[in-house]
Amino acid sequence: MRRLRELAESDRFADVVRVLFALTGIAAWCTMAGPADAIVPALLGAIACALAETDDAWRGRLRGLLVTLVCFAVAAAAVKASIGTPVIFALLLPLGTFALVMLGAASGRYATIATATLILSVYTMIASDGAGAGATVDGWRGTLAILAGAAWYGSLSLLWSALAPQRAVRHALARLFASLGDLIEAKAALFEPVRGLDRDALDLAVSRRNLRTVEALTAARGTLLDRIGRRQPRGRAAARLGMFFVAQDMHERISSSHYPYDELAGALYHSDLMFRFGRLLRLQAMACRERADAIRRVAPLRSIALPRAALDDVREAMAYRRRHDPPDQAVDDALSALLTNMQRLQEGIEDEGSLREDADIALQGNEPASLREALARVRLRLDRRSMHFRHAMRLAVGMLGGYALMLALHPRHGYWILLTTLFVCQPGYGATRRRLIQRVAGTTAGLVAGWALLRLLPPGDWRLPVLVASGAAFFAFRLRRYTLATGVITLFVLLCFDRVGAGYDAIGPRLLDTLLGAVVAAAAIRWVLPDWRVRRLDDIVADALLAQGRYLARIADQYTRGKADDLPYRIARRDAHAALATVAGNVAELLAEPGHPRDRGERSLRRLTALQAGLSHLSTLGAHRQRLAEADAAAFRQRAQRIADGFDTLAAHVRAGAPARALHGIDDSDATPPDNGSSDETLRLVHRQCRLLVRVHDRIAAIEPA
Structure with missing residues (x-):
């Protein structure tokens, strides 16, 4: 029972149930009441529509469904009208592929719809291929059956969204708190007072966890914005928005770094203070995971604030x-600031259910506000340097190459080459290589399982339950276990071919086509506008430096007028974290690419850890925001502006691949406040973080350009 409950509470359960219900409905209707020969195209249409689905509220899902059906209709009609004329089809295939991939530049929603439309186009080819093998559905009836299957699934999804409008919000918040727990756990590992610890490896672990947390924050923000819109939230919606803002504050405070950890470990080597701070973080991580579990189970939410006794012990x-x-002023100040940070974190957690009337609770969405804005985003990506443009060109050429290969070898059943190329060819080399291996392994396993089932199961409608179950299983595994997902979808399509009398005939060609499609995808990623991550790293690092400079400027402004989590500040903070996450993802992909020198990989890792340190010091300044005296605020603002200008100049040098200089003119003597009271503790923290930011600047400037 516990396992079943956990399954029902998972974020994939609703998707699997919807797909299972939709496929079962199609199979039952076509078998008992409708045209039996329409079952295969209708099932393929439902699968494609499910792939185009996003976690929107019912209004957004309705708009998305309408756009999806229009794209599906145009693509299916174009395929059906041109598939019999190879010359015209060879012209339309790369043009349509390029246009759909570029459509995805408008937003994540359009990218999902565009990818699903490409998949449906190949499914239409497969259905037409199957019709030629012996099915009675022909002409435009198969195309209409595909659209009918897509509309049927879309209607079920729309109804589900209307009946369970908050399920997506709950799961987005659960993923957010779970990712926060993982990040805090990784952060706690930095508080080990051990000499000779590989802190670079620990920093990389933090950056990987931070990448997932930033993605979870983005997903949760989009889901909340879609449900709440611009109206004032009330009741449960306000409580969930409050949880999101608490998670944002936790992310900033946990990302902070008050003192270099290796130096802190050396100063406190004979003390248990670092162990105690690490224990506080681990307790906080456990509380976040418990919160995530409670949100998933719709259980009563307990406070995730730490026990007061734990804080008292550290004090x-x-x-x-x-x-x-x-006495050691720097270490004492760092420890005091650490404890203050944890205390204020607990205060924010205790107030998480309340939204002040004067608070700025606006959220910035990622979706374009109009068709004009969407087209403007697409035009912006029509640049040879754009990763989106380069991927669109690669995939278009790959699909054309796959079609030419299909015509040269075996026109019958050959569209699996295109399907494999479409799934395997990813924007990055490392992702393409992983997907290639997974696709070949999964397809081979699926064909073996399909051959066994065709031998064991009697012919006829007895095989329909396996067909439906394999389609639903694909959605259970596709995000986390792609090899298994490929295996079950291979079984699904093989059983679809069996419905038109071509099951055994498709087994051999399917394996060959998978290998050929994988080769085409590998050739495209290697030779067509190769987008090696190392070539893009300088631009991405420069973007991160610019984002950190803007974040610093917003922080300095708040030390002038007082702390306020307004929208401009939250946007600057989010952009800085997102830019660092992009660098982390880029470096991970770079290390999987062939041919780059080892020292280049090491330089990229040094840049990543330096940027991670810079954002940690900025987060410290953000976590301790408070209004300073006018003279102190003016001095800090001037100092911060000089550092931000230095980051901007460094970004220009990094982007140009030119050597950069250290940041001169900001020394330790021009702004160190006197030690004469508790009010100066904040000033000492501010200036210490500024010095550490200068150190980060100089670390990056000292790294030789690639």
Whole structure:
């Protein structure tokens, strides 16, 4: 029972149930009441529509469904009208592929629809191929059956969204708190007071966890914005929005770094204070995971604030250290700021259910506000340097090459080459290589399982339950276990061919076509506008430096007028984290690419860890925002502006691949406040973080250009 409950609470359960219900409905209707020969194209249409689905509210899902059906209709009609004329088809195939991939530049929603439309186009080819093998459905009836299957699934999805409007919000928040728990756990590992610890490896682990947290924050923000819109939230919606803002604040505070960890470990080597701070973080990580589990189970939510006794223990240990150890102003300030950060984090958690009337609760969406804005985004990507443009060109050439190969070898059943090329060819080399291996392995396993089932199961409608179950299983595995997902969808399509009397005939060609399609995809990613990550790294690092400079400017502004989590500040903070996440993902892909020198990979890792340190120091400044005296605020603002200008200049040098200089003119003597009161502790923190930011600038400037 527990396993079944966990399954029902998973974020994929609803998708699998919808697909299972939709496919079962199509199979039952076509078998008992409708045209039996329309079952294959209708099933393929439902699968394609499910792939185009996004986690929108019913209004957004309705708009998306209408756009999806229009794209499906145009694509299916174009395929059906031109598939019998190879010359025309060879012209339309790359043009349509390029246009659909570029459509995805408008937003994530359009990218999903565009990808599903491409898949449906190949499914239409497969259905037409099957019709030629012996089915009685012909002409435009198969195309209409595909669209009818897509409309049927879309209607079910729309109804599901209207009946369960908050399920997507719950799962988005659950994923967010689970990713926060993982990030905090990785952060706690930095508080090990051990000499000789490989802190670069720990920093990389933090950056990977931070990448997933940034993605979870983006997904949760989009889901909340879609449900709440611009109206004032009330009741449960307000509570969930409050949880999101708390998660944002936690992310900033956990990302902070008050003092270099290796130096802190050396200073506290004979103390247990770092262990105690690490324990606080691990307790917080456990609380976040428990919150994620409670959100999934719709259980009563308990506070994720830490026990006061845990904070009191750290406070007493700090007091003991001050009484018995020699004074060290920098370390004492860092420990005090760490404890203050944790205390304020707990205060924010305790107030998570309340939204002040004067608070800025606006959220910025990623979707274009109009068709004109969507087209403007697409035009912006029509540039040879754009990764989107390069992927569109690669995939278009790959699909054309696959079609030419199909015509040269075996026109019958050959469209699987195009399907494999479409699924395998990814924007990055590393992702393409992983997908290639997974696709070949999954297809081979699926064909073997299909051959066995065709031998064991009697012919006829007895095979329909397996056909339906394999289609639903694809959606259960496609995001986390792609090899298994490929295996079950291969079984699904093989059983579709069996419905038109070509099951055994398709087994051999399917394996050959998979290998050929994988070769075409590998050739495209290698030779058609190759987008090696190392070539893009300089631009992405420069973008991250610019984003960190803008974030610093927003932080300095708040030290002038007081703390306010307004929309401009949250956008600057989000952009800085998103830019760093992009660098982390780029470096991960770069390390999987062939041919780059080892020292180049090491330089990219050094840049990543330096940027991670810079964002940590910025997060520290953001976590301790408060209004300073006018003279102090003016001095800090001027200092911050000089550092931000230095980051901008460094970004220009990195983008140009030119050597950069250290940041001069900001020394330690021009702004170190006197030690004469608690109010100066904030000033000391501010100036210490500025010095650390200068150190980060100089670390990046010292790295030789690629």
